[in-house]
Amino acid sequence: MTQPAWALDRTPRRPVGTPDALDEILTAKRSGRIRCPKCSWQPRKRDRWFCNKCNQGHWNTFETRGICPVCGYHWTWTACLSCAEWSLHEDWYEKRT
Numbered sequence: 001m002t003q004p005a006w007a008l009d010r011t012p013r014r015p016v017g018t019p020d021a022l023d024e025i026l027t028a029k030r031s032g033r034i035r036c037p038k039c040s041w042q043p044r045k046r047d048r049w050f051c052n053k054c055n056q057g058h059w060n061t062f063e064t065r066g067i068c069p070v071c072g073y074h075w076t077w078t079a080c081l082s083c084a085e086w087s088l089h090e091d092w093y094e095k096r097t
Contacts, residue, residue: 033094034062041082049078062092 035042043062051057054071066075066089078089 034092035094036080036083036085037087037091038080038085039083041080043081047081049081051075061089065089 043060045060045063047060048058049061051059051068051071051073053073054068057068057070057073059069061075061078066078067073068075076089077086078092079086
């Protein structure tokens with residue numbers, strides 16, 4: 001069975017929880033610097049992804065940096081809701097120059 005484009009990959013990864021990482025996330029959000037590495041689409045606050053690990057999580061993956069709020073699973077790959085291509089979740093956050 002083919003997974004839908006809005007599902008997230010199940011590759012395990014430890015969450016990043018340092019204060020510096022949180023500051024970087026908030027800065028990226030304020031600057032609108034979260035975008036698909038393949039097509040440059042920018043997710044909106046209302047966009048939602050589905051956790052096919054617990055089949056209950058339905059949230060904006062960038063608000064939690066890829067961690068399902070229901071089961072706590074940390075996703076390393078995210079599908080673009082526009083082009084349906086998969087990229088590493090961390091690659092969505094543009095690096096500050």
